[in-house]
Amino acid sequence: xxxxxxxxxxxxxxxxxxxxxxxxxxxxxxxxxxxxxxxxxxxxxxxxxxxxxxxxxxxxxxxxxxxxxxxxxxxxxxxxxxxxxxxxxxxxxxxxxxxxxxxxxxxxxxxxxxxxxxxxxxxxxxxxxxxxxxxxxxxxxxxxxxxxxxxxxxxxxxxxxxxxxxxxxxxxxxxxxxxxxxxxxxxxxxxxxxxxxxxxxxxxxxxxxxxxxxxxxxxxxxxxxxxxxxxxxxxxxxxxxxxxxxxxxxxxxxxxxxxxxxxxxxxxxxxxxxxxxxxxxxxxxxxxxxxxxxxxxxxxxxxxxxxxxxxxxxxxxxxxxxxxxxxxxxxx
Numbered sequence: 001x002x003x004x005x006x007x008x009x010x011x012x013x014x015x016x017x018x019x020x021x022x023x024x025x026x027x028x029x030x031x032x033x034x035x036x037x038x039x040x041x042x043x044x045x046x047x048x049x050x051x052x053x054x055x056x057x058x059x060x061x062x063x064x065x066x067x068x069x070x071x072x073x074x075x076x077x078x079x080x081x082x083x084x085x086x087x088x089x090x091x092x093x094x095x096x097x098x099x100x101x102x103x104x105x106x107x108x109x110x111x112x113x114x115x116x117x118x119x120x121x122x123x124x125x126x127x128x129x130x131x132x133x134x135x136x137x138x139x140x141x142x143x144x145x146x147x148x149x150x151x152x153x154x155x156x157x158x159x160x161x162x163x164x165x166x167x168x169x170x171x172x173x174x175x176x177x178x179x180x181x182x183x184x185x186x187x188x189x190x191x192x193x194x195x196x197x198x199x200x201x202x203x204x205x206x207x208x209x210x211x212x213x214x215x216x217x218x219x220x221x222x223x224x225x226x227x228x229x230x231x232x233x234x235x236x237x238x239x240x241x242x243x244x245x246x247x248x249x250x251x252x253x254x255x256x257x258x259x260x261x262x263x264x265x266x267x268x269x270x271x272x273x274x275x276x277x278x279x280x281x282x283x284x285x286x287x288x289x290x291x292x293x294x295x296x297x298x299x300x301x302x303x304x305x306x307x308x309x310x311x312x313x314x315x316x317x318x319x320x321x322x323x324x325x326x327x328x329x330x331x332x
Contacts, residue, residue, distance in 0.1 A: 125230045
């Protein structure tokens with residue numbers, strides 16, 4: 001009996017080893033086919049080496065010197081390595097690990113992203129289209145620097161995305177960040193003394209798209225936003241603060257329509273920062289300042305005001321006062 005049991009264990013071990021070898025071969029061939037398809041679509045999609053380890057229970061894939069460039073050269077992404085980890089018996093759950101340094105190049109600038117630890121967990125529906133069910137991304141010690149002389153940093157950042165039940169193209173998105181250093185934090189062009197980092201950044205919203213997020217979103221066109229329900233967005237910087245909520249819809253051209261309710265603490269200092277920033281048009285800050293002064297006079301409060309930012313007819317307004325053309329919301 002013991003001999004038979006030993007033989008069974010040996011056969012099972014050989015069978016599992018064969019399953020892993022076959023599985024790793026399929027993983028490698030699938031990646032080869034994906035990169036070949038991207039090159040046929042006009043992408044630059046190259047890497048120096050592809051290694052698959054993890055026997056016996058995982059497929060640990062590592063790309064070395066990975067480069068991806070869109071066909072229209074709108075974005076190029078380069079990394080010294082990129083890793084994907086999956087359990088051999090649950091291939092629809094993928095762990096992604098990024099390197100400490102990544103480079104993004106656009107026609108306007110080059111961005112360098114440096115992190116201490118950037119990883120994510122993606123869970124897809126178990127089908128060939130790989131429809132996203134949920135994702136969690138965490139980043140430690142983030143620093144994003146541009147050749148256009150600006151940078152953004154955060155001590156910790158987390159992003160959670162969950163597909164809404166019964167609404168395949170709708171996702172709940174939550175963003176949390178601590179100690180965010182932005183171009184507006186203690187800017188050299190402003191005389192206002194501010195902390196070097198935002199003490200809090202929190203966003204909670206539900207986003208609806210024109211179709212679900214699948215592998216096609218990377219391979220071809222991105223799904224486009226059709227609706228945003230903003231439950232909460234809060235930003236605090238020293239004694240300054242912004243809190244927002246509201247609902248907007250986005251038309252096929254990318255223009256929003258709806259209202260965002262805003263509560264601004266020490267709003268005059270916030271406008272002063274925007275006024276002194278070279279990235280904000282003086283005509284826009286003048287219009288904002290005039291509209292908010294009117295709101296403050298009508299409400300009878302000096303430092304804290306509440307108002308609605310209205311998007312309509314491709315313009316942004318505070319009350320009846322036009323502020324600026326509405327932004328075009330398009331995912332490239």
